[in-house]
Amino acid sequence: xxxTNNYAENVKLIEDAFDRDDTFLNRQVxxxxxxxxxxxxxxxxxMVNTDIIDRDIVKNLVTLSFEGDADAALKAGIxxxxxxxxxxxxKAAIQIASGDCVILIxxxxxxxxxxxxxxxxxxxxxxxxxxxxxxxxxxxNENIMTCLSLVKKRVSTPKLKTEMLSLGRQSNTRAAxxxxxxIVKSEHxxxxxxxxxxxxxxxxxxxxxxxxxxxxxxxxxFKMCGKTSRPDVFSAKLxxxxxxxxxxxxxxxxxLPFLFIENFQSADDYYLNYHYANIGRVLRIMGFALSFLMPxxxxxxxxxxxxxxxxxxxxxxxxxxxxxxxxxILEMVLLFVIFEILRETGTRMPSSIGLALNIVGAIILGQxxxxxxxxxxxxxxxxxxxxxxxxxxxxxxxxxxxxxxLYIVMAALLGIAGVFxxxxxxxxxxYDYESIGVxxxxxxxxxxxxxxxxxxxxxxxxxxxxxxxxxxDNIKRQGRV
Numbered sequence: 001x002x003x004t005n006n007y008a009e010n011v012k013l014i015e016d017a018f019d020r021d022d023t024f025l026n027r028q029v030x031x032x033x034x035x036x037x038x039x040x041x042x043x044x045x046x047m048v049n050t051d052i053i054d055r056d057i058v059k060n061l062v063t064l065s066f067e068g069d070a071d072a073a074l075k076a077g078i079x080x081x082x083x084x085x086x087x088x089x090x091k092a093a094i095q096i097a098s099g100d101c102v103i104l105i106x107x108x109x110x111x112x113x114x115x116x117x118x119x120x121x122x123x124x125x126x127x128x129x130x131x132x133x134x135x136x137x138x139x140x141n142e143n144i145m146t147c148l149s150l151v152k153k154r155v156s157t158p159k160l161k162t163e164m165l166s167l168g169r170q171s172n173t174r175a176a177x178x179x180x181x182x183i184v185k186s187e188h189x190x191x192x193x194x195x196x197x198x199x200x201x202x203x204x205x206x207x208x209x210x211x212x213x214x215x216x217x218x219x220x221x222f223k224m225c226g227k228t229s230r231p232d233v234f235s236a237k238l239x240x241x242x243x244x245x246x247x248x249x250x251x252x253x254x255x256l257p258f259l260f261i262e263n264f265q266s267a268d269d270y271y272l273n274y275h276y277a278n279i280g281r282v283l284r285i286m287g288f289a290l291s292f293l294m295p296x297x298x299x300x301x302x303x304x305x306x307x308x309x310x311x312x313x314x315x316x317x318x319x320x321x322x323x324x325x326x327x328x329i330l331e332m333v334l335l336f337v338i339f340e341i342l343r344e345t346g347t348r349m350p351s352s353i354g355l356a357l358n359i360v361g362a363i364i365l366g367q368x369x370x371x372x373x374x375x376x377x378x379x380x381x382x383x384x385x386x387x388x389x390x391x392x393x394x395x396x397x398x399x400x401x402x403x404x405x406l407y408i409v410m411a412a413l414l415g416i417a418g419v420f421x422x423x424x425x426x427x428x429x430x431y432d433y434e435s436i437g438v439x440x441x442x443x444x445x446x447x448x449x450x451x452x453x454x455x456x457x458x459x460x461x462x463x464x465x466x467x468x469x470x471x472x473d474n475i476k477r478q479g480r481v
Contacts, residue, residue, distance in 0.1 A: 001013065001088070001089045001090055002087050002088060002089065002109070003087050003088075003089055003092075003104075003108075003109045003110065003111060004109060005107045005108075005109050006107055007038050007104065007106055007107050010089070010104050010109075010111070011026065011040055011104060013089040013093075014026075014042055014089065014092060014093060014096070014102065014104070017089075017093040018044075018093070018096070021044070023044045023045050023046045023047075024042070024043075024044055024045075024096075025042070025043050025044070025045050026040055026041075026042050027040070027041040027042075027043075027058070028040060029041055029058055029061045029062060030062065031061060031062060031064075031065075031066075032062055032063065033064075033065040034065075034068065037068050037105070037106055038105070038106050039061055039103065039104070039105050039106075040103065040104045041053065041057060041058060041061070041101060041102075041103055042096055042101070042102045042103075042104070043096065043100075043101045043102075043116065044096055044097065044099070046119075047097075047098070047099035047117065047118070047119055048099055048100075048101060048116045048117065048118050049116055049117070049118025050118070051118075052081065052116045052118065053101055053116055056078075056079050056081060057078060057079050057101060057103070057114060057116070060076075060077065060078040060079065061073070061078055061103070064076045064077065064078060066078075068105060068106040068107075068108070069105060069106065069108040069110070070085055070103070070104075070105050070108040070110040070111060070112050071085065071108070071110065073103070073105055073112065074112055078103070078112070078114075079114045081114055081115050081116065082114070082115035083112060083113065083114050083115070084112075084113050085110045085111070085112060085113070086110065086111055086113055087109055087110050087111075089111075092111045092113065094166075094172050095113050097172070098117070098172065098174070099116065099117035099118070099119060100113050100114060100115055100116060100117065101113070101114040101116040102114075119143075121141055121142060121143045121146065122141045122142060123141070124138055124139065124141055124146065124150065125137070125138075125139060125141075126138070126139055127139030127140070127229035127230055127251070129229060129394065130228065130229055130230050130233070130267060132266075132267045132268045132271060133268050133271070133272065134268065134271040134272055135230075135232060135267050135268060135270075135271040136230075136232055138150060138230075138231055138232070139229045139230055139231070139251065140229050140230070140231060140234075140246070140251040140252070140253060141251050142248070142249050142250060142251055143248070144174055144175075144176060144246055144247070144248035144249075147176075147231070147246045147251075147253065148162060148176055148178075148246060150231035151178065151231050151234055151235055151238075151244075151246075153231075154231060154232060154235040155180070155235050155238060155239065157180070159180050159181045159182055159183075160178065160179075160180050160181075160238070161178065161179055161180070161181050162176050162177070162178050163176070163177045163193070164176055164177075165177060165193070165196055165197065167196060167199060167201075167204040167210070167247075168201055168202060168203045168204040169200070169201070169202050169203075170202045170203050171202070171203035171204055171205065173203070173204040173205070173247060173248055173249060174247075174248040175196065175204070175210075175245055175246065175247045175248070176245070176246045177189070177192060177193055177196070177243065177244070177245055178234075178238060178243070178244040178245070178246065179238060179242075179243045179244065180238050180239065180241075182474060183238075183239065183240075183241045183467070183472050183474050184238075184241050184242070184243060184471070184472060185241065185471065185472055185473065187437075188241075188243050188256070188257065188436055188437070188471075189243055191436045191437065192243045192245070192256055192436060195214040195215065195436075196210065196214060196245070198214075199213050199214055201213060204247060205249060205250070206247070206249070206250045206252070207227060207245070207247050207250050207252040207253065207254050208252075210225075210245065210247065210254060211223065211224070211225050211227070211254060215254070215256060215435070215436070217433060220433065221398075221399050221402050221403075222260070222396075222399055222430070222433060222440070223258070223395065223399075224258055224433065224434075224435045224440070225254045225255065225256050225258045225435065226242075226254065226255035226256070226258040226262055227252050227253070227254060227255075227395070228252070228253055228255065229251050229252055229253070230267055232267065233267050234246075234253050234255065236270070237255040238255075239477075240467050240468065240471055240472075241467055241468065241471030241472030241474070242255045242256060242257065242471060243255070243256050243436075244256075256435060256436050257435040257436050257437070257438035257470070257471065258435045258440075259435070259438070259440060259441070259442055259443055260430060260433075260440050260441055261443050261455050261456070263288075263393055263395045263396050264281055264284045264285050264288070264393060265281065265454075266280065266281070266284075268280070269281060269458050270458070270461075274458050274459065274460050274461075277458055278457045278458060281456070281457065281458065282456070282457070283392070284392050284393050285456065286389075287389035287390075287392035287393065288389070288390075288392065288393050288396060288400070290385070290386060290389045291386050291387070291389040291390035291392075291400045291403075291404060292386070292390075292400060292403045292404040292406075292407045293407065293419070294382060294385065294386045294389070295332060295336075295382055295383065295386045295404065295407070295408060295411075296404075296407035296408055296410070296411040296418075296419050296422070297411070297416070297419060298378075298379075298382045299328060299329065299332055299408060299411045299412060300411040300412075300415040300416050300418065300419055301416075302317060302328055303328055303329065303411075303412065303415070304414075304415030304416070305415055305416060316378070317376070317378050320376040320377050320378055321376045323373040324373055324374070324375060324376050325373075325374070326374075326375070328379070329408075329412045331375055331376070331379055332379060332382075332383060332408065333408065334375075335375060335379060335380065335383040336383055336387065336404070336408075338365075339383060339384070339387045340387075340401065343387070343391070366380050366384070386404070390404070403426060406422050406425070406426070407419060407422045410422040438470045438471070439470075442468070442470055443455045443468070453465075453466065464477065464478070465477055465478055465479070
């Protein structure tokens, strides 16, 4: 809906949009040079910096001399802040709801929009989910401009482009699509923007809304876009040729394309010596594999292939199972259910209580269950160890539950053959994924001078001379150091 050449009608358009909203304020201002001039300053009082409005807008509207239209007032310098003109009443209402100030002057068919956002925000602090030993302690917060400043502080080049989008029919959430011109592939930027603009949803309140609606394979168990709360990690991804998305109101940013091997990478891998960093990366990969292979292999051996076990092991396991009322399969499933209940309860409780609860659940209840002959000791060890391994890679801890269930079912039905069959099904599923056109398993299926530098192992920084060819046409990262 457009503004008209009637001041009263224009004011009514905005007031009707904020009907029954007690935070809406329409302040009438009188210009000392033309007291007959009608001026309205419209804001949501909970969203703006009132000092900016009083000092730089209202004061200038009262003291400056200008003709009776918005364009003349803007040229007279009513505000030193970011200003623009619009003839769209809907856009003006959305800007007010976002924390901007809208000024209507006389019968002008245009409104002045001034950036006066002043909402309280959380200070920049270390991200709680991506802690590092040696890296910086800055993390994104919920303000999109603060997040962008943290990125631009690290990548100070005019080639870092930021395109702003508005997402959500009701929320009108601001999102910034970030990329480095000359490194990123243009088709990747176009794909990301097209998918974002095609989202038809009421509100985008968190990064996960975009991850699930625009970039995740339907009914898939693996995530298709990277998530980070660290500006240093986000900047590094942009320098590799990725596209980044920062969403207002959430401290988590997205990066695309995303590869499976990135689940096992940590920010500390690049802040510590590569010899030590590689140990941690290999342990994370091993932990992920053991989280579902260990219970499945153990179940297959004790149910279908007892003759493959050494006699001492077989005797020890048989002795521990004497008097246990549950079968091995049901026993394992029950223990994993209890483990997940304790983990979820510990996560949702306050940190001090959660720690105590985990200790009670893991030690006291486990020991009591073994002594009461409700479960066998080897089964508790297998479940506890594989469950702990499943928590090593936080981004895959939900996925591990589904994979582990598949392996347990296949091992219970077919033994070792079922484990191999489950592995084949898992690999087929993984190689079927794509992230905005890039194969999910790209770096693990193709080995060349670009991919080997930062996959299962990280080579020294002086040897990381190339970017991934599927991310960029500008593969030369640095000269040989």
